[in-house]
Amino acid sequence: MSIGTEYEGKTVLVTGGAGCIGTNLCRKLAELNAEKVIILDDLSSAYEWNTPRAKNISFVKGSILDDEMLKRVFKERPDYVFHLAAHFANQNSVDNPEYDLMVNGIGTLKVLQYAHLLGVERLVYASSGCGVYGLESKMPFEEHDISISLHTPYQVTKLLGELYTNYFHNLYGLPIVNARFFNVFGPGEVPGRYRNVIPNFFYWAMNGRALPITGDGSETRDWTYVDDIINGLLAMGIREEAIGEAINLGSGMEHRVVDMARRVNDIAGSETGIEYVERRDWDAKTRLLSSIEKAKRLLDYKPQMKFEDGLMKVHEWFTKNWEDVEESAEF
């Protein structure tokens, strides 16, 4: 799948553009010569030092819950909106369920209302494979096989976001796409209490701490490198066939948590090993694996990064940014 000049001269709004996926997406859009890339992010789980900078990127610090901020960014008449801002993720939502609903529910509704009011060429919504598929869904997960028996408020509100985008598409013809990401990893994710396992494992390994596996390590995840996600997102922004669709963006491969942990220790040169701790109550899914057939068909999506090489890239990023990472990481 190759992206050519489609984003050249366009104005693109990226909510949550200072986050792990957003920073990578905004850099790519800037490279593709978008006229203007506008980031709207309240920095609630992101850091100024980590926000992308380029002459065609502008950063607005503010919340998707704030109408004044939304008016300000939508006044720029974005052609495309990538709605990535979210209260992230499962454990955070269990600890703060009301705020999760505010940001992921009301916040998403507000973004959709402005996108509809001002008319955009496309709105791509960041949904979650871990969110919408359930224990009864057949593996590898296909897009039609979703669950309404979910395990965290985050999963509920990620699905809710899809229901709202579908509603705007059905009633108003808003050209939306629901992107279902699977376990995204890559350079740019600062570790922290509510962050994903790969950055946290690198952080601990580089601090000489044993890696705590919540379970027995045989659990699997479909870890997907952030550049592959970005390629999928960019295609969703322009492909006509994608409008109104929910599409998985995964690697289509399973890796065991224990193998990932051993590899992280090897790469980081840590000899402290692994420790096993209790599984988290909400963490009911022992396997995650996406079907990426629909993405291949509609988007020409082809994940490129080998899992091992992706881990090396994360380590390189940690090494390069270690001082900032150390200062920002909160547990």
Ligand SMILES: NC(=O)c1ccc[n+]([C@@H]2O[C@H](COP(=O)([O-])OP(=O)(O)OC[C@H]3O[C@@H](n4cnc5c(N)ncnc54)[C@H](O)[C@@H]3O)[C@@H](O)[C@H]2O)c1
């Ligand atoms: N990373 C993954 O593995 C994964 C998997 C599935 C889905 N997703 C979804 O992809 C999107 C991006 O994920 P990410 O990994 O980059 O997460 P992230 O937390 O790094 O990015 C989200 C960004 O949204 C910002 N934000 C939070 N509340 C906001 C608000 N009220 N107003 C404006 N900005 C706000 C945060 O500061 C952060 O920069 C999210 O919607 C997430 O639910 C991510």
